[in-house]
Amino acid sequence: MEKLQQHIKELYLEKDKKRPIQKNILKFIEEIGELAEAIIKQDKNNMEEEFADVLAWLISLANIYDIDLEKAFYKKYPPGPCPKCKQKPCVCNDF
Numbered sequence: 218m219e220k221l222q223q224h225i226k227e228l229y230l231e232k233d234k235k236r237p238i239q240k241n242i243l244k245f246i247e248e249i250g251e252l253a254e255a256i257i258k259q260d261k262n263n264m265e266e267e268f269a270d271v272l273a274w275l276i277s278l279a280n281i282y283d284i285d286l287e288k289a290f291y292k293k294y295p296p297g298p299c300p301k302c303k304q305k306p307c308v309c310n311d312f
């Protein structure tokens with residue numbers, strides 16, 4: 218994740234910072250919509266592309282606010298069993 222984040226930072230951070238934040242958020246949401254469409258259509262090739270776009274925009278937003286995604290991720294989802302049910306895999310009844 219650190220490598221991905223660095224890669225997106227080097228490519229896009231300067232450009233992304235110049236755009237109004239609302240516009241960056243809209244791009245992110247737009248890509249989520251396109252991913253949802255690809256999933257619903259079961260279009261595997263398109264899904265692959267849209268997952269990449271959603272991840273790239275998620276990383277871009279994190280970069281703008283200097284959030285270390287890997288650190289944030291493991292803080293919320295530490296390695297090991299589920300923090301709630303203490304099982305691995307999780308058996309929480311949260312459907």
Ligand SMILES: [Zn+2]
Nearest residue numbers: 299302307309
């Ligand atoms: Zn659980």
